[in-house]
Amino acid sequence: MTSRYLPALALAAGLAAAPASAFEIDAMTDSERDAFRDEVRAYLLDNPDVIMEAIEVLERRRAAEQVAGDAALVKTNAEAIFNDGVSFVGGNPDGDVTFVEFVDYKCGYCKKAYPELQELIESDGNIRIIYKEFPILGEESLLASRFAVSTLLSDGGAAYESLHDALMTMRGNVTPDSLVALADGLGLDGDAILDGMTAPRVDEIISDNHALAQRLQITGTPTFVMEDQLVRGYVPLGGMVEIVGELREGKQ
Known part of the structure; x- marks a missing residue:
């Protein structure tokens, strides 16, 4: 001893x-x-x-x-997270693993995670992705999210996805003019989308996302719901691949 x-x-x-x-x-x-x-x-x-x-x-x-x-x-809160009937659903809609991202277009770490998340979705081919508009970083964040939601309501999921991708790679200030120009460049009607931002339904969707985040104790972006896990903050590609593997193993 x-x-x-x-x-x-x-x-x-x-x-x-x-x-x-x-x-x-x-x-x-x-x-x-x-x-x-x-x-x-x-x-x-x-x-x-x-x-x-x-x-x-x-x-x-x-x-x-x-x-x-x-x-x-x-x-x-599963129904509100995964099946609210409003949020954009992309990737493989029938995928065996679902990621939900609470995103803010002015969040530096959201922008950092964006290309890695896209690479994962494309290379894996079996991931369902849902975006929750969660503007928390000021007026520009709110403006961008309202424009994105207006696009989703007026032009559908494909248009929203194109705009989402453009907003995630956008540099510079977010203004009404810059958003209209961005949408017009994608073949959308930027002025009509801008007018639709004041619709009560836009307010309701963003408000619902904030209420959901509060119930989930989410205070920052990006935050991911990966099946039954909450992952707060930026996760590099390797980490996401590892989580996906663990989730699939858990289903076997």
């Missing part, structure tokens, strides 16, 4: 010989309490790696609790 554990054993032996009430800090005398604290402190100073081990256990426990909590949130 290594000397590393001798202080702990000595402490345990001392407590074993003590009356039952001595195991309760409040029942100890001041001198017993001080001796107990000194022994614990001395042991931890001699073995600081024990603290790190305890922290690792705590972190694993909290991570497991987070995963379980997220899965419960996804299950409770």
